[in-house]
Amino acid sequence: MAWCPLQPQKTQPLRWEQGAAATPPCRHRSPPPPAGRWTFTHCTCTHLQIRPLAAEHTSSTFSGSGNSGRMPSAELVLDREVRDWVLLPLTACVLLMQLLRQYVAQLLAGQSKPPPSAAEPAKQAAEARGKMAVARSSLLRANGGFLPEPAFRQRKTFFVAKDTGVFNEKVEARNMQEMMMTNPDAMQGMMKQQLSGLVPQMALGFLVNFFFSGFILGRIPFALSPKFRIMLQRGIDLPSLDPSYFTSLSYYLLLLFGLRGVMMLMFREKAINDAQQMMQMQQQMGGAMNPMGFDMEKAFVAERQQLGLVDHRWRLEGSEARAAKVLRQQLAGSS
Amino acid sequence: MTASDSGETLARLRRELAASETPSWTTLRDYLEQVRLLRLRDTERVVQYGTQLLDKHSRKLEPEELWEVHEQVAIAAMEAGCKELALRLVKNVNKRFPSGTRGSRLTGMYFELLGSFVEAEQLYQKELENDPTNAMVLKRMVAVKRGQGDLAGAAELLKGYLGGQGATDWLAWEEAADLYLQLQMYQQAAFCLEELLLHQPADPARHLLYADTLYTLGGAHNWRTARAYYSGVIEMTKGRSTRALYGVCACAAQLAGLRRGGGGGGGEEDGSDVARLAAEALRQQYALHCPDKLPLVRGMLRAQGLL
Missing domain, CATH: 1.20.58 (Methane Monooxygenase Hydroxylase; Chain G, domain 1)
Known part of the structure; x- marks a missing residue:
């Protein structure tokens, strides 16, 4: 009987067979099994024996050796069809989807270098000029005393004159939104990245949930504590099942996060790396925030006030007298 | 304190280099590194020891350092007028980095050495089209103008640079002051020197x-x-x-x-x-x-x- 994953045979009832009469009443009977693809042929208080529905498929995909003492001889015989119709298709699905994402990401990355708009460099240049002006004026404040009075006044006028001074120029305030608007490329890039990551994952998640949910795919070769049930047995709510069995949904998640290494083998460092993407995104955000850190208008106002407070005191005032003193000492010393 | 320390290191390295006929490659490397760090102009020694290092021990250098040494020795060779050595090094650099500003700068400098300023200028212009604010290339343009004897043009270019992005670049102010002094435009030269005084008042x-x-x-x-x-x-x-x-x-x-x-x-x-x-x-x-x-x-x- 060929089993088709598209038509879950929910109509097939579960057959629970009571074991030897000497066994105590089983407490595992009470919760109804969630999926109808397994026949629990034998049940005692401590363990379940689950056999596949069709009697002829008895070859086990995984031969469970005797488990830990807590759950002795819990053994599941898995249907070969499960391997053919769930394990392999699921793996292929995830792999192909990763490949697709990879190529889509490369495609988008290749396109995302449009020529920068003409207004942007001009604005950046203006900002750079503003920064330079602030740096120069702070230098003037610090070392202005070494300049003669006219030179100092000339520079001060250049910076803080009533109408023409550099620091009195109207500065176009760039708020956050404008920043984002003037740089649509960054925004688009971010959205593209996010979309190219999110959409396929959502689609794949839906697909897997729809077709491949509720299967036990295999068993990891070591015992685990029941806490791992959440991780390994997603989609199957069966408290009595040995936690070392894993389900299709868990397998999917494992593949999703664990396939990066395989991808790296194929694409070298170009493989998309979700963690790295996230970091890049943050850096981009940081980069976009950084120019905001320099608020030109505020810096100009502050610098204007500070420069206005500075009085010129010529350091070389009276240097002749001091030099004369030095020379006199020298002459006296040598003669 | 660090400056005096490295000065001592430099003196020690120089002594070691002068003492032995075939200095060890670490000494050579350290010496060149010190010269780079201190931004010294030690043309002859750099050419001599740099050639030794590159000829005999280039395999031992890290790739990054290898190309820095290439650049350093090439520039020193151009200064010293060793055209063949410079050509060899510039070719090497260009083979490794076919498209790069530093590579083009070296090539342009070689053209300048040969006196073919037009080619150098074309090269720099091409670089500037890619990045119009590249200070390194802008300064080379000034140097080309100066090499051609067009002092006024050089001063004009430099003025543009100083008015915009390079307002705090004291080396550029120094160069501008020198240019204006040669042009006998003393008022402008005085202005540039005032800026220099602001930067280095001591x-x-x-x-x-x-x-x-x-x-x-x-x-x-x-x-x-x-x-x-x-x-x-x-x-x-x-x-x-x-x-x-x-x-x-x-x-x-x-x-x-x-x-x-x-x-x-x-x-x-x-x-x-x-x-x-x-x-x-x-x-x-x-x-x-x-x-x-x-x-x-x-x-x-x-x-x-x-x-």
Whole structure:
């Protein structure tokens, strides 16, 4: 009987067979099994024996050796069809989807270098000029005393004159939104990245949930504590099942996060790396925030006030007298 | 503190290099690294030891350092005029980095060495199209203009750079001051030197050059300011700067001439005092170090009315 994953045979009832009469009443009977693809042929208080529905498929995909003492001889015989119709298709699905994402990401990355708009460099240049002006004026404040009075006044006028001074120029305030608007490329890039990551994952998640949910795919070769049930047995709510069995949904998640290494083998460092993407995104955000850190208008106002407070005191005032003193000492010393 | 430390390291490395016929590759590498760090101009040694390092030990260098050494030695070779060596190194660099600003800069510099300024300029122009704000290439453009003898053009280019992005680049201000001095545009040169004073107020050489420029500009006010700066240099160098002593004397002579012509200004007591003392110091120094030329100095000072 060929089993088709598209038509879950929910109509097939579960057959629970009571074991030897000497066994105590089983407490595992009470919760109804969630999926109808397994026949629990034998049940005692401590363990379940689950056999596949069709009697002829008895070859086990995984031969469970005797488990830990807590759950002795819990053994599941898995249907070969499960391997053919769930394990392999699921793996292929995830792999192909990763490949697709990879190529889509490369495609988008290749396109995302449009020529920068003409207004942007001009604005950046203006900002750079503003920064330079602030740096120069702070230098003037610090070392202005070494300049003669006219030179100092000339520079001060250049910076803080009533109408023409550099620091009195109207500065176009760039708020956050404008920043984002003037740089649509960054925004688009971010959205593209996010979309190219999110959409396929959502689609794949839906697909897997729809077709491949509720299967036990295999068993990891070591015992685990029941806490791992959440991780390994997603989609199957069966408290009595040995936690070392894993389900299709868990397998999917494992593949999703664990396939990066395989991808790296194929694409070298170009493989998309979700963690790295996230970091890049943050850096981009940081980069976009950084120019905001320099608020030109505020810096100009502050610098204007500070420069206005500075009085010129010529350091070389009276240097002749001091030099004369030095020379006199020298002459006296040598003669 | 670190500067003096590295200075000692440099001296030690130089001794080691001079001592042995075939220095070890680590010594060679460390020496070149020190020169790079301190931004020294040690052309001959860099060419000599750099060639040794690159010829015999290039495999031992890290790739990053290897190309830095290539650049360093290539530039030194161009300075020294070793065209073949420079060509070889530039070719190597260009083979490794076919498209890169630093590579094009080296190629352009080689063109400049050969005197084919047009090709160099074309190359730089192409780089500037990619990145119009690349300071390295902009400065090379200035150098090309200067190499062609177009001082005014070079000054104009430099002015554009200084007015925009390079307003705090003191090396560029220095270059601009030099250009303007050569062009005899002293007002502009004085402006550039003032900027330099703002950047390095403790360097007597800057004060001296500024005073020279002011003196050359002329006029009573400028002479007085120049005298103040010369005096400042005397104060900073404890009277060891002969040029400053001469400067004070010259300023005093000019001001005295002005006073005689203008019918007596008066109130220049401290000034004439320092000039007299400077003349005395000059005479003493010449008597001590160079007695042969003492009569010449004496004659000059007498002409300036300071003796």
